[in-house]
């Protein structure tokens with residue numbers, strides 16, 4: 001296989017946490033991977049660590065036409081786009097009834113609208129190339145359950161879950177598969193920061209782990225493994241699915 005035959009993946013939000021591990025895993029699977037995010041420093045460091053198969057393209061997905069420009073940059077650099085991982089997101093915590101509209105908008109802009117715009121731009125590139133493709137949306141267990149103070153984030157991830165099933169049906173004739181991966185609590189900088197703010201971080205971690213049937217908090221590798229599987233040709237008959245990577249939490 002020549003370098004140009006290798007499939008190309010775009011991973012949004014790959015300057016931190018789960019996205020970095022997804023990029024690493026896709027590179028290990030032989031794909032060329034474009035790492036994206038807002039932080040140039042972290043993005044370039046991730047791409048450098050992953051070697052020649054990886055490169056970084058900066059994008060703030062809340063900016064006008066950012067998704068379109070990002071996908072265009074990938075296609076221009078690599079000549080193709082086969083896999084999109086919609087991973088970029090922001091967290092939001094706060095009492096539902098008192099959350100200002102500006103915070104609701106900001107959460108939806110990144111977690112739902114930017115992901116939708118990336119899906120549209122990547123889907124058009126895949127349609128034009130006529131080779132099909134795989135789109136994987138990183139949602140959350142909170143797309144399906146309620147946790148106090150997480151309603152706005154939940155609703156944004158619920159929108160992404162609904163988009164997954166609707167897009168899977170509409171894009172299936174084009175050979176474009178659309179699936180979701182729904183992580184439970186996962187050890188990332190986001191989680192560590194949250195745990196550190198708790199009155200007793202060690203006790204908090206024990207309590208969280210005890211609430212999970214598999215009795216541990218996920219690591220980014222757990223999520224990346226599911227994404228890598230959905231990106232592979234052997235997942236050719238899977239579309240419109242949502243795979244929970246939550247240690248059995250949703251099964252309770």
Ligand SMILES: NC(=O)c1ccc[n+]([C@@H]2O[C@H](COP(=O)([O-])OP(=O)(O)OC[C@H]3O[C@@H](n4cnc5c(N)ncnc54)[C@H](OP(=O)(O)O)[C@@H]3O)[C@@H](O)[C@H]2O)c1
Nearest residue numbers: 013015016017018037038039060061088089140185186188
């Ligand atoms: N960690 C968990 O417990 C957990 C649980 C369930 C679901 N998830 C989901 O898993 C995914 C990854 O989470 P994580 O914990 O790895 O989060 P993280 O460490 O905070 O990483 C979030 C990524 O999103 C990027 N991002 C945020 N806003 C952006 C914007 N406007 N434009 C472009 N990129 C933007 C960030 O890039 P920059 O900082 O460079 O802008 C960063 O790379 C998210 O979709 C999250 O909702 C996480």
